[in-house]
Amino acid sequence: MLKLENVSKTYKVGTFGGKELHAVNGVSFTVQDGEVAALIGESGSGKSTIGKMILRLISITSGTISLNGVDIAPLRGTALKEYYRKVQGIFQDPFSSYNPIFKADRIFQIVHDEFYPQVDAGEWQQKVEKTLRDVGLNPEHVLNKYPHQLSGGQLQRFLIARALLLDIEFLVADEIISMLDASTRIDVLNLLAELKKRGLSILFITHDLSLANYISERAVILYHGCVMEMGITEKIFAAPLHPYTQMLMASVPRLDQKWEAATTSVEQETQPLTELRGCVYYGRCPIAVKSCASEQPPLVEVSPDHLVACPYARRPD
Amino acid sequence: MALQVENLTLYYQTLRGDVHALENATFTIADGEIMGLAGESGCGKTTLGHGLILLVPPMKYVTGQVTLDGEPLPIWDTDKMDAFRFSRISIIPQYAMNAMNPIRKIGKMIEELLTAKKVDYQAVLPELKRRLELVKLPPEVLKMYPIELSGGMKQRMVMVISSLLDPSLLIADEITSALDVASQKAVAEMLVEFRDQGCCKSAMVITHDISILYQIADSILIMYAGQLAEKATTTTIIHAPRHPYTQLLISSLPEIGVKYTDRRLSGIPGKPPLLLDPPTGCRFKARCPVAFEKCNEVPPLIEVEPGHFIACWKETERHA
Numbered sequence: 001m002l003k004l005e006n007v008s009k010t011y012k013v014g015t016f017g018g019k020e021l022h023a024v025n026g027v028s029f030t031v032q033d034g035e036v037a038a039l040i041g042e043s044g045s046g047k048s049t050i051g052k053m054i055l056r057l058i059s060i061t062s063g064t065i066s067l068n069g070v071d072i073a074p075l076r077g078t079a080l081k082e083y084y085r086k087v088q089g090i091f092q093d094p095f096s097s098y099n100p101i102f103k104a105d106r107i108f109q110i111v112h113d114e115f116y117p118q119v120d121a122g123e124w125q126q127k128v129e130k131t132l133r134d135v136g137l138n139p140e141h142v143l144n145k146y147p148h149q150l151s152g153g154q155l156q157r158f159l160i161a162r163a164l165l166l167d168i169e170f171l172v173a174d175e176i177i178s179m180l181d182a183s184t185r186i187d188v189l190n191l192l193a194e195l196k197k198r199g200l201s202i203l204f205i206t207h208d209l210s211l212a213n214y215i216s217e218r219a220v221i222l223y224h225g226c227v228m229e230m231g232i233t234e235k236i237f238a239a240p241l242h243p244y245t246q247m248l249m250a251s252v253p254r255l256d257q258k259w260e261a262a263t264t265s266v267e268q269e270t271q272p273l274t275e276l277r278g279c280v281y282y283g284r285c286p287i288a289v290k291s292c293a294s295e296q297p298p299l300v301e302v303s304p305d306h307l308v309a310c311p312y313a314r315r316p317d
Numbered sequence: 318m319a320l321q322v323e324n325l326t327l328y329y330q331t332l333r334g335d336v337h338a339l340e341n342a343t344f345t346i347a348d349g350e351i352m353g354l355a356g357e358s359g360c361g362k363t364t365l366g367h368g369l370i371l372l373v374p375p376m377k378y379v380t381g382q383v384t385l386d387g388e389p390l391p392i393w394d395t396d397k398m399d400a401f402r403f404s405r406i407s408i409i410p411q412y413a414m415n416a417m418n419p420i421r422k423i424g425k426m427i428e429e430l431l432t433a434k435k436v437d438y439q440a441v442l443p444e445l446k447r448r449l450e451l452v453k454l455p456p457e458v459l460k461m462y463p464i465e466l467s468g469g470m471k472q473r474m475v476m477v478i479s480s481l482l483d484p485s486l487l488i489a490d491e492i493t494s495a496l497d498v499a500s501q502k503a504v505a506e507m508l509v510e511f512r513d514q515g516c517c518k519s520a521m522v523i524t525h526d527i528s529i530l531y532q533i534a535d536s537i538l539i540m541y542a543g544q545l546a547e548k549a550t551t552t553t554i555i556h557a558p559r560h561p562y563t564q565l566l567i568s569s570l571p572e573i574g575v576k577y578t579d580r581r582l583s584g585i586p587g588k589p590p591l592l593l594d595p596p597t598g599c600r601f602k603a604r605c606p607v608a609f610e611k612c613n614e615v616p617p618l619i620e621v622e623p624g625h626f627i628a629c630w631k632e633t634e635r636h637a
Contacts, residue, residue: 042497042498042499042500043468043497044467151588152358153588181357181358181525182357182525182527182566182569182570183357183565183566183569183584183585184584184585184588185584186569186571186582186583186584187583187584189571189577190577190581190582190583190584193577207497207498208498209498209573210571210572210573210575211571213571213573213574213575213576214571214575214576214577214582215577233576234576237573237574247499248498248499249573250502251498251499251501251502252498252528252573253498253501253502253505253526253528253529253531253532254528254531254572254573255527255528255531255555255567255570255572256572256574258531258532259502259506259532
């Protein structure tokens, strides 16, 4: 179980670092074992920042992230290595995840040398081939190749196989299928869903709501580093309450109905948010009232396991 | 007809031989039509888009005619195309985020661009400001550097620049791919608005995202591995596709109401062929569930119903 409590990430910006940019602001949520949680947001919403903090790639400004009750921030040396045995990430661009001058299967060799030096080479080779078959690849076709000789889908499956070799408990999947083609992306998505059966928890970071709905049990909607709405995916998708979620849902291109004529609000401001006052969605919100500009709305539970950060949220009639 | 393309074949020259990126493309775009061009990466959709406006090595013209507003378009001659580029045929490039000169203020850059085409900046300025309003950008952006704008704003800015001289054909190459859903919708709707207001006579929208095309395109052309598979009205392609590739492609798209636990979608097994040495006949045959011997010959593109073109031997047989 991975738990985020009041996690924030602040960057110093401005000429002398005098201003603060709140990339993530007081985010709390839990991902249970064997659960897929979708982290949904536009670019700049802080969704990747959260993924990177979980992976310890960047520091946490305040708040705590804990895995099975152990705070991850003070982990050093062997303890950190043990953490990476359990938690791994896969990122958007499979091509830049590899060193192009080495063969792609070098990543498996590194896992062997670093984490399982006691396993002998032949046994390891068999384990690699078995795992590759598990992720739907034919080892004969994909081993001993350079990254440019493999397709994006194959490379992405390689990375999933690498994570599986480590016997991980938690996977951070940051936009992993947005660069894949329509005919192959769904297979990678199905593969992720099957990994759940092994008890793996997944944080699925995406901006695509239909993909999030397809795979996740729990969804967290982020905007400018703040949680707007979170809870059970079905509840949020069936009846989005926050005006931001509603706007997002209305913007998704669907194959069963056309967009409604209502215009989408686009960002107007040319400066990033450096001041924290009031609701972050105030500038674009159609139902905002004056107090929204000065008071930050708390996240309130409106029904079991469905939280919304807007006191005026209601179902559209 | 705004655009007429006949038997257009474009290859890429490489040291290992020609890459058959586009083979015998024949289609038309009517005045006022927004045609979507969809397919997987490497299917030749960008090759087709770029070939129409900037055909430079390693891309190589092989055969075919292109007519724009009844006038032959000399796409094989880069110099002669200068007269058409930007003014008659224009493109919103895939890299729109980085398309603007980073060391010029946007207004200055547009001025230089227009001067190169011998158009007076001051005369165009009122219309430019009106169009900025259309895409919800303040006129102050002309005094800013590109770095001061967000990705979505840059995308909209480039849209305005590309269509400034009212081209007959506007090619939009993956304009929504790098954007968030909300900006995606806004940009797509603005493109329709541009067409409606006559800022461009017709448009060709290249994308891999078919659900976007369903929202804005009048017709959709599906390509596979350099060959045209099917062209029809948007409704037909989405709700009644006939080519096996289109059918599989449409059924693999996750829709917002679908959950893994309720209905498991499946992809298309296999992968597209390499175009350096493409298979003979229909290039989809290796992945096609209904392929038969006849598929070793190239299927002709036939019109099964008015405006509905399919290149598949199964359909040819049915209509024989």
